[in-house]
Amino acid sequence: MNVEIDRRPIWIIVISKGLRPLFFLGLGLLFLYLINLPTPEGLTIQGQRAISLFVVCMILWVTGMLPLAITSLFAIVTVPLLGILDRKETYALFGNEAVFFILGAFIIAGAVMHSGLSSRIALAIMNRFGSTQTGLLASIYLLAASLSFFMSEHAVAAMLFPIVLEIAKGLNLRPGKSSYGKALFLSLAWGCVIGGVATFLGGARVPLAVGMLKEATGVNIDFFEYMVVVFPTVLILLLIGYLGVTKFFPSEIEDMHLAKMLFDRKMKEIGKIAYMEYSVGIVMAITIFFWMFFGAWLGIANIAIVSVVGLFVLKLVRWKDIEEYVNWGIILMYGGAITLGTAMERSGAAAWIANTVISDWASSPYAIIAVFSLLTILLTEGMSNAAVIAILLPVGIGMAGKFNIEPKIITYAIAVPAGLAFCFPMSTPANAIAVSSGYVTTRDMAKAGAVMMLLAWIVFNLVARFYWPMVGIKV
């Protein structure tokens, strides 16, 4: 038998073994303390319980002591147990339209990945434009961004990573040393991050935020409307990001023929486009068309699920394939976040926090947007972007009610910056992938990312100030 000896100092071993039970004991005591405090004036008993549960879930989401999905399940069962909402209402929230939209969008993205269509598009574009070092960098960056308009940014990053790695190796770029190597992987990560906020499809955080908004206020944001509001921010950030990458990491190479040879070989390897790729591409295109122009009328979740059924009717995928391409656990996270957000809203807890705890600093609607977007963009660097939305949006919607701001505005101010995580590998899988290549170091990413984060926040607020009124969003 192989006996592993823990060679660490004894005090570290004791702390590391005892920390977890102590943490949960402390959390339990904190929960009991909060729930047994005298109910403050203006807050209902249900509201107090909702806030107590919210604090516990927030701590669990921030610390990551439990998987996000498990924290969400805990929230779902605790809401009816504490009498915040009744059981029927609570579990019905899990069947929210946003959850089914996310489910459908994940399945369609899984089918696209499985068919190989996304890899073919990526290679074809790189082959066409990648003959110069700026062309290659721009094509990776814009590819990552534009593919993230249509499928999850994480899927795009995972799909493009092996291709970019082969390019870097083909060009003999030295990991950790080559400036062009850093630029390639940072382009991949930032392209995915910026592109991921452009539509509902780049990440599930936007449907989550829209779902929470709808449950809390009955107000909806449709697919097309979101794109119109957010697109200028995305375009400006894409430009700034590209300039930033090329400025921070100028290219040191001239000869690109090795990359061209690689693309030629890869294109030969994948052969001619197959029936499955065509068909999945057509289903995807039709689905996006319907989401954009008929989403408000037909319902985006309905369109997504009908498309999924279509994929199976046309025998383009098998259930087994889809099972492997979708992270089912994360869907629980979204269901739980919507339940908790609604519990905060309906119990009056969100409005009470907005009125009593944080209303003093809020001098104007723009100040509220600025503060919420700043808070979001900072928090999202250290934790899951969906968790940031789950924590901030209920309070934000409460603030909107107090200051007579359209709750949509607060939703944008949280949902969009929640996706803009540039600084650390732990912020988002796209960053983690880039750092894992060994070409970009954590320090490179943190330095360039901090500048990008600040610029993203400024751009977002300027767009909110000057562009939103032009498209009917009155702040």
Next chain:
Amino acid sequence: MLVSKGIFQMNCVLLILSTSRTSQNAIEYAVGLAKKEKAKLVVLYIIETELTNEVFDKFTDIGFIGDKPSSELAEAIMKEYRQRGYEEMGKVQIRAMEENVDFDAVTTQGDFVEKAIEVIERYKIDTAVAIKRKRSAFLKYFSKSVVDELVEQAPCKVEVFEE
């Protein structure tokens, strides 16, 4: 450890490389030391799995894609790390052959300190050469480098290159 006529003679020199710790200076030094001492050069390459695991965990916890693409991604990263390991070992082997130094190579993955000590004990190493990454004063204050841990725990002398 060989001792002849009261003069210490080295038997084995260990050069420890890893995914994020390689250095041409350390390679040159280790080869030179082994040649000078007429010792065998053992090169240990540790494939670091922490980052790959972190990426995989991140996808499992907050990612939107399922097990298959996550596993494929983790495999692609590991394959790349292994490839880099072979390339580094190849470089050292060439230098050792040029200097006529007896050479042995070990590739492994897992905990840096544990694996290094395992090889030190197995080969009865006299001097180990390790590479330490330059770290900020902030990080130095709050956490100990694995190479520092190795220096403390290793049953032999450890020479450290900071790069």
